[in-house]
Amino acid sequence: MKHGAFNRRNALKLMGTGGLGLLFGGAAVRGSASSRSGRVVVVGGGFGGATAAKYLKRISPGLDVTLVEPAKRYYTCPFTNLYLGGLREFESLGHGYDELRDRYGVRVVHAMAKDIDVSGKKVVLEDGSELPWDRLVLSPGIDFRWGALEGYDEAASQKAPHAWKAGPQTHLLRRQLEAMEDGGTFILVAPENPYRCPPGPYERVSMIAHYMKTHKPRSKVLLLDAKDVFSKQGLFQQGWRDNYGDRIEWVGRSDDGRVMRVDADKLEVETEFGTIHKADVLNVVPPQKAGIIAERAGVTDETGWVPVDPATFRARRAEDIYVIGDATEAAPMPKSGFVANSQAKAVARAIAAELAGLDPIAEPGWANTCYSVIAPDYGITVANVYEVHDGELREVPGSGGVSPMEATPAFRSREAAYAEAWYAAIAQDTWGTRPA
Amino acid sequence: MTHPYTTRLSAPPSGAPHPLRRVIGLFAAILFLAAAAADARWERIPEAVALLDGAEPRAGALELDLPTVTQNGSSVPLTVRFPESRGENETVEALYIFAPGNPSPEVAEFSLTPALGNGELSTRIRLNQSQPVVALARTRSGDWLAGTREVRVTVSGCITANQDNDANAMQPRARASQRVRTGQLVDVRTLIRHPMETGLRERDDGTVVPERIIQSFEARRNGETILSARFHRAVSANPYLLFHVDPRTAGGTLELTWTEDTGESASATVEVPSAP
Numbered sequence: 001m002k003h004g005a006f007n008r009r010n011a012l013k014l015m016g017t018g019g020l021g022l023l024f025g026g027a028a029v030r031g032s033a034s035s036r037s038g039r040v041v042v043v044g045g046g047f048g049g050a051t052a053a054k055y056l057k058r059i060s061p062g063l064d065v066t067l068v069e070p071a072k073r074y075y076t077c078p079f080t081n082l083y084l085g086g087l088r089e090f091e092s093l094g095h096g097y098d099e100l101r102d103r104y105g106v107r108v109v110h111a112m113a114k115d116i117d118v119s120g121k122k123v124v125l126e127d128g129s130e131l132p133w134d135r136l137v138l139s140p141g142i143d144f145r146w147g148a149l150e151g152y153d154e155a156a157s158q159k160a161p162h163a164w165k166a167g168p169q170t171h172l173l174r175r176q177l178e179a180m181e182d183g184g185t186f187i188l189v190a191p192e193n194p195y196r197c198p199p200g201p202y203e204r205v206s207m208i209a210h211y212m213k214t215h216k217p218r219s220k221v222l223l224l225d226a227k228d229v230f231s232k233q234g235l236f237q238q239g240w241r242d243n244y245g246d247r248i249e250w251v252g253r254s255d256d257g258r259v260m261r262v263d264a265d266k267l268e269v270e271t272e273f274g275t276i277h278k279a280d281v282l283n284v285v286p287p288q289k290a291g292i293i294a295e296r297a298g299v300t301d302e303t304g305w306v307p308v309d310p311a312t313f314r315a316r317r318a319e320d321i322y323v324i325g326d327a328t329e330a331a332p333m334p335k336s337g338f339v340a341n342s343q344a345k346a347v348a349r350a351i352a353a354e355l356a357g358l359d360p361i362a363e364p365g366w367a368n369t370c371y372s373v374i375a376p377d378y379g380i381t382v383a384n385v386y387e388v389h390d391g392e393l394r395e396v397p398g399s400g401g402v403s404p405m406e407a408t409p410a411f412r413s414r415e416a417a418y419a420e421a422w423y424a425a426i427a428q429d430t431w432g433t434r435p436a
Numbered sequence: 437m438t439h440p441y442t443t444r445l446s447a448p449p450s451g452a453p454h455p456l457r458r459v460i461g462l463f464a465a466i467l468f469l470a471a472a473a474a475d476a477r478w479e480r481i482p483e484a485v486a487l488l489d490g491a492e493p494r495a496g497a498l499e500l501d502l503p504t505v506t507q508n509g510s511s512v513p514l515t516v517r518f519p520e521s522r523g524e525n526e527t528v529e530a531l532y533i534f535a536p537g538n539p540s541p542e543v544a545e546f547s548l549t550p551a552l553g554n555g556e557l558s559t560r561i562r563l564n565q566s567q568p569v570v571a572l573a574r575t576r577s578g579d580w581l582a583g584t585r586e587v588r589v590t591v592s593g594c595i596t597a598n599q600d601n602d603a604n605a606m607q608p609r610a611r612a613s614q615r616v617r618t619g620q621l622v623d624v625r626t627l628i629r630h631p632m633e634t635g636l637r638e639r640d641d642g643t644v645v646p647e648r649i650i651q652s653f654e655a656r657r658n659g660e661t662i663l664s665a666r667f668h669r670a671v672s673a674n675p676y677l678l679f680h681v682d683p684r685t686a687g688g689t690l691e692l693t694w695t696e697d698t699g700e701s702a703s704a705t706v707e708v709p710s711a712p
């Protein structure tokens with residue numbers, strides 16, 4: 001790998017000429033010595049990365065910020081369950097990068113980062129070109145541990161989709177649901193912690209049950225879980241009973257819910273104690289790890305996730321590399337879009353302060369709210385605020401909570417409306433796009 | 437089988453070769469030293485000191501597989517692996533697990549015979565707070581081995597409400613893997629439905645739910661005990677135990693018995709394939 005000086009010609013070719021002034025114009029950050037100390041590259045244009053790029057420019061307009069993301073249009077995982085349930089159009093979940101580029105001056109490079117040259121401080125793109133940085137932000141989301149669940153590899157996901165990244169997998173699952181005969185069984189296989197979106201599997205089966213109720217009334221949902229407890233469990237189970245009677249059956253680990261083997265050809269799964277379940281549509285949420293580029297940067301540990309310094313989200317295993325979003329080990333914060341957005345803002349402030357030679361943020365804080373939609377007019381939430389205490393992340397005592405178990409239908413209905421409002425607000429905050 | 441989210445101290449760093457590789461190696465070395473130092477934790481557990489009775493265990497000889505961070509202290513997966521043995525004398529005959537940060541440190545004790553092939557053991561335990569988990573083992577020749585692993589717990593395991601509904605209590609399950617590969621041990625998985633009431637839990641009206649636990653587990657073959665276990669209240673609800681059996685010497689029917697502190701018991705059988 002080349003460790004040479006920053007190559008202007010390459011950078012120009014890569015980035016187009018639009019941002020010339022920003023790249024080589026004088027330092028705009030108060031207190032920074034030269035423009036070269038202000039180059040930030042952000043890898044990943046999802047909830048974490050897009051927010052980080054935008055807020056870096058909002059806080060320090062003079063910074064030279066490049067966002068690397070292969071997709072021209074990013075589709076959110078949040079609300080893909082509502083798409084599966086027939087409550088949203090898929091296109092309404094897509095967001096582009098025009099506003100980040102045109103309004104905030106973020107340079108957007110649509111490419112896949114292939115490697116990270118840590119000592120040379122460069123991101124290497126697929127075509128071999130390089131992007132130099134003074135600070136690097138990685139928000140690559142998740143990748144799957146193909147094969148960690150016996151029989152479930154990438155080929156198997158073409159028959160038994162995960163639909164845990166928004167896109168072709170989501171469409172595949174929807175087509176399979178539509179093709180399923182009335183009276184069929186939908187099986188969802190839920191993983192051990194940690195994984196992307198703790199309440200996600202439970203919202204998914206809710207929306208599938210809604211689809212069945214409206215289109216395939218004799219069909220059933222079976223949720224086979226590797227866990228004995230899950231996020232908002234009491235509320236979900238109550239919501240399932242209220243809306244779907246006994247259509248959804250949940251089998252926890254201690255009742256032999258842990259799936260050990262998948263046969264995607266036969267649409268069969270085998271549990272720990274040897275029960276075989278046959279599905280008509282099989283949805284497997286596989287074990288996960290940080291996006292592969294984090295491995296390439298050498299910042300992951302044996303768990304497959306990225307350990308970070310809790311106050312700054314700087315990777316523990318590298319200088320000047322910050323990691324946010326699902327890729328991090330940030331428990332008790334869940335792997336949610338809300339958290340990725342919240343972490344991104346804190347990191348943007350930390351980097352802007354550092355490059356400006358200012359003191360770090362004294363008391364960083366983060367927030368999360370996860371809405372889950374159980375039926376069109378039935379929503380529930382969990383919310384928390386987080387802080388650093390004794391050098392570790394924790395929930396601010398007494399800060400959070402879940403929806404009450406006893407609530408009126410009007411209350412549940414309002415929470416479903418808040419979920420829609422939340423989606424519009426966070427999409428606006430992250431990509432600056434108006435809801436469709 | 438390694439649990440997907442647990443880590444092994446000795447596992448090689450994942451990912452492709454990279455310039456940082458050497459730095460990571462260094463990190464691993466530092467981690468290892470830290471782990472070795474932390475191993476002396478058993479010295480501060482009176483029950484462990486009594487057990488050792490002056491003997492000096494080989495620190496770091498036991499490999500503990502546990503998640504580094506867990507969000508649910510009420511059910512933390514634990515696997516203990518023993519060092520490679522040269523001859524039966526070096527195989528483990530007794531294993532003790534401690535969680536010194538719990539209201540009482542004892543978690544479980546196991547007594548093992550050569551029929552188990554010195555294979556690993558897995559269970560699920562309760563951790564009240566972040567703490568080191570400590571394991572001590574005695575080999576047939578009387579040597580002591582030790583292992584320690586730090587676990588960070590973000591939600592405590594002892595206050596988590598059990599469901600009062602225990603209609604399925606005392607319902608056992610067992611399964612042995614049927615595919616036997618040459619030279620390999622057979623997995624035997626066991627589970628019994630049980631609330632494992634700690635005696636610490638309060639009902640809404642403030643009264644305490646009395647302690648009620650599965651106290652012992654036994655696996656017998658042709659009437660002879662090949663594994664026995666004593667569970668304390670820090671074993672998770674629905675006690676789970678995975679052990680190995682050597683199919684060359686111990687194939688056939690295993691009779692399994694779980695006994696409650698009330699004296700009530702449940703049993704099941706499992707067929708372990710035999711191998712030449």
Ligand SMILES: Cc1cc2nc3c(=O)[nH]c(=O)nc-3n(C[C@H](O)[C@H](O)[C@H](O)COP(=O)(O)OP(=O)(O)OC[C@H]3O[C@@H](n4cnc5c(N)ncnc54)[C@H](O)[C@@H]3O)c2cc1C
Pocket residue numbers: 043044045046047048049068069070071074076077078079080081111112113114139140141142163164165196197200204291292293324325326327335336337338339340369370371
């Ligand atoms: C079904 C489902 C429902 C969900 N519902 C909610 C919800 O209601 N609320 C909520 O808050 N969260 C929800 N989530 C979770 C949410 O989707 C994630 O937590 C969030 O996307 C994490 O953001 P991120 O930036 O870490 O990763 P992502 O949003 O996945 O972004 C990562 C981006 O990085 C890009 N990338 C990866 N590698 C490279 C590379 N080498 N080079 C360039 N680019 C790269 C990818 O293309 C991707 O665009 C849900 C998830 C699922 C699966």
